[in-house]
Amino acid sequence: MTSRLFSPIVLLLVLTFLIGPFLIIIAASLSAGETLAFPPQGLSLRWVFKVFEVESFRASFGISMFLAIGGTLAALILGIPASYALSRYKVPGAETIRTIVSSPIIVPGIIVGLALLRYFVVPFNFGILFALFMAHTALILPYAVRVVSASLNNLRSDIEEAAVLLGSSRVGAFFRVVMPNIRGGILAAFILGFVTSFNQVPVSLFLSGPGVRTLPIDMLSYMEITYDPSVAALSALLAFMSLGIVFLAERFLGFSRYV
């Protein structure tokens, strides 16, 4: 009897702990009051609208979007050929190359950001935005290689060998035979990269300059000065955005198969 009650109670407690704070954020963002509070003082959408009026949020949202989309595309452009070579060719030192390419996951992001600031931005006068772009690309690269490699390994290599035997060039075989078959994996890698980059804080921490900072960093600094519910509203909006993307991905390509 006790064990029959045990499971539902455990699940209820764990889910309350994991999901509850998110629901509280949504409730707090609908408050009509001046300060952050739960339960909210009256209901209104004023803070949700306020989010769109804050100039710095608009600017940093644009930068985060650019980094998430551009960085992921760059990581895929570098990562797809590398994954292809690692799964279809005998590459000397394949393990070393794999380690090098996936190293940005292992080392804490804050160190990467600091190192780029100190040895790229300062001495070579690189722009902050350029450094951010490089850092985000490096950060997404391991995910791109892992997800694309997985879907390449699930694809039998005889079909492209058959295409080559039938007279197609290697490049032609890749674009006409391999690419259409790993499209789902590439899309999954894109979504994973996008979400990772968009939510990323430590890498971008040191890489922020006048007018150039990512949205999460901007939220952190806004929180330090103001205690109004607009950050809660923004958090809720962003959460719905990520969840929407992941939900659509799951719906149309079975995202979780790839990740």
Added chain:
Amino acid sequence: MFQNRAEAFALVLPAAIFASVVFLVPVGILLSEGFRTGDSWTIQAYIDFFSQSLNQTVFLRTLKLAAMVTAVSAVIGYAAAFAIVNLPPKGKGRITGLVVLPLMISPVARTYAWLVILGRTGFVNQALVGIGLSDEPIRFLFTETAVFIGLLQLFLPLMIISLISALENMPRDAVPAARVLGANWFQVFTKVILPLTKEGLVIGGTLVFTGSMTAYITPAILGGSKVLMLETLMYQRVTVANDFVAASVIALILIVMAFAANVLLKRLATARNKR
């Protein structure tokens, strides 16, 4: 398998060179800075770092919090994963989805929620004062407890999903068989479930431990300058004091501890295996 080496290198090198130039080389130089004073190589910076009591406190606190979060998430994780695995298939998928859901939400948003809950005028304090359990608001924010709670919420899903897949790979009859043979639940857990799922525990444990140790957002929001952890200390050293040597020392400590945790947990897993 294609044999053409030149082609293989042409495909793989751009990614490898990019990761080296943007990542390995700058990080390498940063790490070397902690060992240099002028022209000579020394470990003086490390001696200086560990001789300051603030740094010792932060170092030990980081280790302690990461270990506590890992241990507690393992206990909760087993209970939750066990409950989920025994659900009917449809419910299993849905509940697993709900567990994974927070991972897709920005950690800033997830940590921010705790401000609303634990703050001075927050939900918990209103309830405590309202019921009459406390006369005035209790200070939760900027304590180790707040950071612990925040980290646990952030990383618990990783432990649960690691344990779910481990429990699912366990032979179906193992637990009922042990029960029939007279083992109590404690024995079932230590003698059957734990040995059979230790790989999942190690994977989850490594993710949670290194994640908590290298967390920045949670200690920054919920700990502030009162409860510094290694990453917030590093940020402070750089922005307040321009002290890149200390930053380099902290960077190496973080990397070494992450690797050490990885190796140690793997060892633990294989050691139990031999018995």
